[in-house]
Each structure stands twice: as structure tokens, then as C-alpha cells.
Amino acid sequence: MSGYWLFKAESDVYGLSHLLAEKHQRGRWDGIRNYQARNFLRDQVAEGDGVLFYHSSCKEPGIVAQVKVVSSAYPDPTQFDPQSPYYDPKSTPDNPRWVSVDIQLVKAFKQPLPLKQLKLDPLLAEMILLRQPRLSIQPVTPAEWRHINKLAGGR
DNA sequence: GCCAACGTTGGC
DNA sequence: GCCAACGTTGGC
Numbered sequence: 104m105s106g107y108w109l110f111k112a113e114s115d116v117y118g119l120s121h122l123l124a125e126k127h128q129r130g131r132w133d134g135i136r137n138y139q140a141r142n143f144l145r146d147q148v149a150e151g152d153g154v155l156f157y158h159s160s161c162k163e164p165g166i167v168a169q170v171k172v173v174s175s176a177y178p179d180p181t182q183f184d185p186q187s188p189y190y191d192p193k194s195t196p197d198n199p200r201w202v203s204v205d206i207q208l209v210k211a212f213k214q215p216l217p218l219k220q221l222k223l224d225p226l227l228a229e230m231i232l233l234r235q236p237r238l239s240i241q242p243v244t245p246a247e248w249r250h251i252n253k254l255a256g257g258r
Numbered sequence: 259g260c261c262a263a264c265g266t267t268g269g270c
Numbered sequence: 271g272c273c274a275a276c277g278t279t280g281g282c
Contacts, residue, residue: 113268137267137277160268218269237267237276 106152107243108143109166109232110206114158119167119211122156128208133179134189135201140240145176145202148240154206155243155251157232158215165217166251174205212255226250 110132112118122130135141149172156168178199181189194200221227227250231241243251 111268139277164269235276236269239267 105149106147107154107245107248108148108152108172109155109157109230109241109243110170111157111159111232111239111241114161118158118161119156122168122170122206122208123211129173130206131203132206133181133201133203135179135203135240136189136191137239140238141201143240143242144204147242148172148176148204150175153209153248155248163215163217165215165219165221166212166255167215168211169209169252169255170206171209172204173207176202176204179203214254214256216251216254220254221251224250224254 114120117130117132117134122128132144135144152172154170154172155166156170157166158164178196179189179201180203181187182191182194182199182201183196184190185192189201191200218232221230222233227233227247230243230247231238235241
């Protein structure tokens with residue numbers, strides 16, 4: 104596993120419950136429409152990378168699961184779908200603007216880690232999540248990754 | 259290329 | 271629902 108990431112989603116749009124309902128708990132991470140997030144996804148996120156799944160815009164925002172990347176980046180199909188809220192009329196199949204990756208659940212955290220707890224943890228003070236709250240795809244350091252999985256009761 | 263107006267994110 | 275922070279748009 105080469106890289107570690109945090110992916111953020113509104114829990115009622117695509118949350119852990121949606122991923123759990125997918126066949127093999129495997130789903131597509133789509134709808135990214137921010138260039139900084141897109142660049143990470145397109146250029147750096149790789150198959151096999153580890154991902155912290157974060158719920159935003161809900162009662163208890165926080166990290167709820169560990170997932171892994173199970174594909175390389177490919178054009179996000181929703182950008183070509185006029186029915187989709189993520190439709191982008193300026194994007195063409197020849198020159199797609201937005202990408203997706205597929206992800207698969209590794210484990211749901213027994214103890215979801217609420218944002219308010221992360222904020223209090225000195226070992227996580229440098230997390231991008233806490234410094235640039237609006238970025239929906241962001242790198243996580245190996246030290247942060249280990250610490251968070253330990254807090255969540257993982258290995 | 260500047261920057262004001264506007265839109266979105268997301269915690270609270 | 272509010273609003274701060276930030277991103278995007280578009281006139282000039």
C-alpha cells in the first residue's frame with residue numbers, strides 16, 4: 104500500500120450505509136467537482152491505497168471506516184449524464200474533466216472517530232482535515248493513518 | 259489579470 | 271438556518 108487518503112462525503116448522499124449496501128461493499132467514488140481534489144484523485148490516488156472514509160454534514164461528523172482503492176482513476180460517468188446532478192456540459196468523452204475511482208470497504212470502525220475528538224488530539228493537529236476543511240480528497244500521513252486506526256481499535 | 263459578486267461547503 | 275472560508279465566474 105503506497106498512499107493514504109481521506110475521502111469525504113455527505114453521509115446521506117453517499118455514506119457508509121450506502122457502501123454497505125453495495126455488492127461486495129464495493130462502490131464508485133464519483134461526483135468530485137473540485138480541481139484540487141480531482142488532481143489528487145487523477146494523479147496520485149492509486150489502486151491499493153488506503154482511505155479513511157469521512158462523513159460530513161451530519162449530526163456527528165467524523166471518520167467512520169477504512170476503505171481501499173480498487174481501481175485506477177477513470178472518467179467519472181456522471182459528468183456525461185444530463186440526468187445527474189454532477190452533469191458537466193463542458194466535459195466531453197474525448198477530454199473528460201472529472202475522474203472516479205472504485206473503492207471497497209476494509210472495515211467499518213467499531214468506534215467512529217468524531218471530528219471533535221480528532222480536533223483535540225495533538226498527534227493529528229497537522230491534519231489537512233483540520234486545516235483546510237473543505238477539501239474532499241486529501242492525503243493523510245503514514246503517522247496519522249497509524250494513529251487513527253489505532254484509535255479506532257484496529258490493527 | 260484583477261477583483262467584486264456570487265455560489266458552495268460544512269461545522270455549529 | 272447561519273455564516274465563515276474558500277472556490278468560481280465574469281466584466282473590465
